[in-house]
Amino acid sequence: MTTKQKILNEAMTLFAERGYSAVCVGEIAEAVGIKAPSLYKHFKSKQDIFNAILDEMRSNYDKQAAALNINGNKAEGDAPVFALVSEDVLVQMGIELFRFFLHDDYASKFRKMLTIEQFHNSELSMLYSKQYVDDPLVYQSTIFAYISASGGFINADPNIMALHFYAPIYMMLTMCDRQPEREKEALQLIEEHIKQFRAVYSKDGQT
Amino acid sequence: MTTKQKILNEAMTLFAERGYSAVCVGEIAEAVGIKAPSLYKHFKSKQDIFNAILDEMRSNYDKQAAALNINGNKAEGDAPVFALVSEDVLVQMGIELFRFFLHDDYASKFRKMLTIEQFHNSELSMLYSKQYVDDPLVYQSTIFAYISASGGFINADPNIMALHFYAPIYMMLTMCDRQPEREKEALQLIEEHIKQFRAVYSKDGQT
């Protein structure tokens, strides 16, 4: 890994723990294993490091989303997969969504960083909403529209179904970001949540 | 209002916008209308101001919760009220929950501040989870347990019902914290969410 990349990684780690303004360039340098002035051979300012982290995420976002089929606009292509496999597919989908978002080192740190910095300006506000609210809802919505059309669910607005499915997962995710020790509890709640979600939305009632 | 109280208010406003470490004591002083050194006649340090804000919230919390019957442990006493009024009571409850949390100046600022500072230490993590996850869920859960017992809903785990009811509201609330311009959209989603929630959980099906 290049020094430039190391700087981005260590900076994001620190920003995710304490926020941009609480971290000084000397700490980033120390984490990388160099002295502060050397940073300025790679980035022209502290703000430039932060911007580079954002740029990196933006260019990786579609790739990441595609990797797990979580966000993005490939949902229509994915829906048949979900609709045709075992009936616990929803539970699997939710748990995997949760686990990936929570444990992926890069995704997790970036989300915490963005959580801390989300109020700093409207660009960051929009980015947060897009990545952790709007895109997942659009994706889930497409899936539920497909499943509904296939006749597996009662007739209901797929957007609201997506909200019902995703919001509890989102809340448990942000909870585990601040309290990782509650992951087990969160996973169990998510599993029960999805089972009940299936029960109330499926045509044949409870399972 | 005393100068001491003014300091707490202005400090919280600034902390809610940019976080503790990005705000300097001179800015707080300027917002209050005094010079920085004068602050130290009221608080012994910048950290002391932050701690005082937390203390103030802790001592107000039960009072606030009681005011709107949103959190706390009075749920059992409140449930009959909810169960006996018109059938749109759930929508009203959700909308009011949302509106109060979003628009109450003190509650709103404190929540944003805590959102930014939640990763700083475990005390703040626990405080966030308690106020915005655990307590609301416990309260809602008690209500749904009561409504279920009254026979209005299908037989389902009240904890999961509370999660289904509250999580979408929580997600829309945190969205509006960073994007207040989306309140209208959020309110409409919440209304549709609750109507569908009622539809899938009520014994007689859709309304």
Place this chain on the structure above:
DNA sequence: GTCTATAAGAAGATAGAC
């Protein structure tokens, strides 16, 4: 590309007059 030295300024906090 990394270092030491250092500039230049910001920030938290104190002293002491009024």
Place this chain on the structure above:
DNA sequence: GTCTATCTTCTTATAGAC
């Protein structure tokens, strides 16, 4: 309780040797 003046330390950033 508020002010001005000041101290001290921290922090970002640059200069210039290697």
